[in-house]
Amino acid sequence: MPGIRGSRSRRLTAAAGLFVLASGLAGCGSSGPGGPATLNWYNFPDDSGALQQAADRCSRQSGGRYTIKYDKLPRGADGQRQQLVRRMAAHDAGVDILGLDVTWPTEFAEAGWIREWTGTMKKQATSDTLEAAVRTATWQGHLFAAPYNSNTQLLWYRDDLVTNAPGTWTEMLGQADALAKQGKPHHVEIQGAQYEGLTVWFNTLVTSAGGSILTPDAQAPSLGPPAVLAARVMHDTATSVAADPSLPNQMEDQNRLAMESGTAAFELNYPFVYPSMRANQPELFKHLRWAPYPSVVPGRPATVTIGGIDLAVGAYGRHPDLAFEATLCLRDRENQLTNALKGGLPPSLRSLYQAAELTESYPFAADVLAALDNASVRPQTPAYQNVSIAITHTLSPPADIRPESTVADLRGQIEDALGSKGLIP
């Protein structure tokens, strides 16, 4: 295998090299004197057309100085990261603007693949921007990206089953238990599959319990009693009647489908479930309500994990100044509004949450803003990917968690991951 795979990857590299060469030449051709420079914007594939529209709008506004070419990355987050990493490791000059998941800027910054934001550009990229979103783009006190869209979870529930939204996990599991006894739909829908969503759940619970996964300097695991408490909540949820039978395989979309099929009373998920329910189940939609994410410790509001995309400027691009400018345009108020309305992604600009256009289609905008203002950030370390894999591997399936010993095991796994020691599963 290695021989064959080795040769295949080598051939791939060669092919990629040729491609880079070709696109480099093409880039030279189109950026000749007089013509606009081509800026390649690599971002997640967007089906709504909002991203293409933003690219076109900014190209027009540049007055012929640059044209933004929107290059779609693969659909899965792992595929996106793999492609970007390969390009940057090969010093691809054809990557000008990178759409990075909020967990990647540290890794890319540490590797020297993205440029730091300074001066007035930095000021523009952070003004009116959500504080937690800026934190995701900051590494060792320096800003390496401009927050594009944000995202966070709310508690969605059905008011025909639940009269008072639960304030804590204990209350929610209790209500689910009562509903089950009455023979009513009672499942709590949460992401329990072995993937990034499980890390998000764990991070939300640990920080809501007042702890953190890593120490502030990101050099060692912190965990401790809050992590044990978080692991206990996950275990209790997975072993209670509230758990969906397919919890250990569920991702956001399976949760949405289960809620729409009417088997669940609660759902912890991103706002995309709202327009989806409106379109697919108008009857159930009448009963769909939302509330803040339940607390782990009574009286201490939950700190929900922030998600989203940060835009960074590639270190090897030929037109860094134009790329910074174009990035600011892509994330400006109008484009973020289009992205929110068309693409359904919550913006990173605070003031937009009061915009009438947005609150009209998203009546929960104020709750999303409140959650984002109190959001937690996933561990910030260049070895994040390894840390996340260690977390999901150790905590899956949630029903098998033994709070004390699982967290002790996790500590060792995270230590190895931080040292990039050993294998990843």
Added chain:
Amino acid sequence: MTPATSLGDPAGKKTAKLFEGARQERRLGLLLCAPAAIVMLAVTAYPIAYAIHLSLQRYDLRFPQQAHWVGLSNYVAVLSSPFWWQALWVTVLITLVSVAIELVLGMALALVMHRAVFGRGTVRTAVLIPYGIVTVVAAYSWQYAWTPGVGYLAALLPQGSAPLTDQWQAIGLIILAEVWKTTPFMALLLLAGLALVPEETVRAAMVDGATFWQRLRLVVLPLMKPAILVALLFRTLDAFRVFDDIYVLTGGSNGTGSVSILGYDNLFTALNLGIGSAISVLTFLCVAVIAFVFIKVFGAAAPGGEPERR
């Protein structure tokens, strides 16, 4: 073969000429082989050597300037990791079970194709269809078929079962996809072997009163042994490197990853070129051992070496 066979020459001169001719031919032969050999070296020997080179270093794709030699410690890390042994175990299981099923099914298909009186072309074409479909496309159709909610096969299962998320069921489905995909290949190799069996030998056995099973066991199979061993060798080497079916069907989650998946994840997700290359080299060694065992112990003929052995 040799041109120097003119009868009129004295004996001594003839031999010398023959040697001369043989030597020239040998040189020509080497020259003719050289381009192929150079291409082979470039596309296989170099990558293998490079993988070994990488496997002896601590090398993270994100920090290439921090690469340094670590000797054999990557191999120690891999061999002492439960993930490697788990993946190896899954790989061996998939290899053994899928190749065994393929051999039986492939033999049956080969017999059908060999004996088919009418519609011969149609039968052969129909049997070959799975092998002609792109593996990833086929794997996706299996994946959808087994996914609850969208799949017609999942719909046949009890409510709430998601077979691709359970380790044993998923391994079973991976084996099924592999068998479906590569049985035609096995059947083709065995069909070639069947063609080697002289018809009169089988007829003679029939005259002696041998039943179908006796003829198969005592006459056909022994005569087909070289073809069967070559087919088994090819399929075992192939099956041991299983990647695409697993990548599409489960992505290697829930303990279904093969050694190739483990190598891929360490190379491309963890970006750890050192560890990933060590996994690749170890996988390569496993494949080499399998080939060695087949050729030395079972006496499988290396491709092209068959005539000497028969």
